[in-house]
Amino acid sequence: MSNLYRFGISLDKDLIDRFDNHIRLKDYNNRSEAIRDLIRDELVRKQWQAGDEVAGAITMVYDHHKRELANKLMDIQHDYGDTIISTQHIHLDHHNCLEIIAVKGSAKNVQHLANKLRSQRNVNHVVVNMSTTGKILT
Amino acid sequence: MSNLYRFGISLDKDLIDRFDNHIRLKDYNNRSEAIRDLIRDELVRKQWQAGDEVAGAITMVYDHHKRELANKLMDIQHDYGDTIISTQHIHLDHHNCLEIIAVKGSAKNVQHLANKLRSQRNVNHVVVNMSTTGKILT
């Protein structure tokens, strides 16, 4: 897995000074790690745009008192059994649930599933966390 | 919780025709629900910008073979015990783990925690899923 490759890059001194200052505030130990993360973010964005195989999470807030809703959401999740890995459920308060669905599959399927959930009555908020299967990040 | 309020809005006919067409493709049953979701997204964005209390998920991909990493990530999570609700762990392949941390707290604390995790060596990707405790979404 680790096949480190060392190479040199040239940047203006002022730019790299500002970057050093910025990454210190973000808790990085060194430039290589900070630059690596910028590169990974760029490649993950591209994966989602290209519709590649991705991984991530769909986060959903809803009111569990609407009993038919819970059943309906379960049905939808079963229709996307190939895309969903597992689900984590948190009781935010008496009414609101936070449900986080771990997903892996084509970017398109993940977006379809999110659309399906978002369009349900009494589902209050849905967001997609775009991450990666890790294969591009080695 | 449900205290429905009905009111009228005026839009150009062409605009609403295009919107109707768009939301049909996104699986909405009617305009009220689609407009409600646009409004909620706007309010949730504002909550995160304002640093209010929020809920959401941090998604992280890392290589669990680096044993010290797992311990380090555990330590960091314990430092943010007030912000973290629970964690879901998925084995993506022989090397890569997908860990999804359900969070609730100030937007600032959630971002700090994400920065802390992202800056660790061998943590390959970190994203924050910005959702809400649901209180603004009634």
Next chain:
Amino acid sequence: MSNLYRFGISLDKDLIDRFDNHIRLKDYNNRSEAIRDLIRDELVRKQWQAGDEVAGAITMVYDHHKRELANKLMDIQHDYGDTIISTQHIHLDHHNCLEIIAVKGSAKNVQHLANKLRSQRNVNHVVVNMSTTGKILT
């Protein structure tokens, strides 16, 4: 152009109260206008994703002291003559220029042009402002 269509929508009272408060801070006079803008933003985002005909601006910051750069940037702009409408040039300081290129064409061509400009040495920053020809916004 104006063919106003009036219809009713139903939202939770608390949600609409929060929205009213939010749009007052953003200088809106009434809900219809604020909701119309949320709808337009959604449709414009979709246009850019779908690769439709779009309009917008490419903003670029560069150091004009690199004379070959100015010529090179001119050459590139001529290659995209069908996409570029006109250019506005501002002298930010002794070194830095802000150049804003008004564009109209396929989303893909606009992105290609932006990539081409961004990849030039001594072009310091390039962003694409995604707007619309207005046809969808009536």
Next chain:
Amino acid sequence: MSNLYRFGISLDKDLIDRFDNHIRLKDYNNRSEAIRDLIRDELVRKQWQAGDEVAGAITMVYDHHKRELANKLMDIQHDYGDTIISTQHIHLDHHNCLEIIAVKGSAKNVQHLANKLRSQRNVNHVVVNMSTTGKILT
């Protein structure tokens, strides 16, 4: 202005191979330039979040047949005379105008100006192009 500084970074071989492939498609000549742009984007994002002095463009689409609108937009722009550098105006079609306002000032003022314009009736779309005065980019 140019005070090039050379340093080494270490990345996994597979990651840098994927990055090389990606930047070739985006027309970059070499890694230093592509990495420099990722760093600049990060610093510009931070400038806007921190409310520093910024430069950029506000793009606006509106229907010029509404004569009072043109006057109103002019008045607003005069109120923000310190922030606005110049304006470029394009006739998209019989009805729609694309107006691009070059701006320089505090991020907050630029956002206020954009809100003010967006909230006008018959202004169809407003977006802010977040760039920089170039001082951080050397």
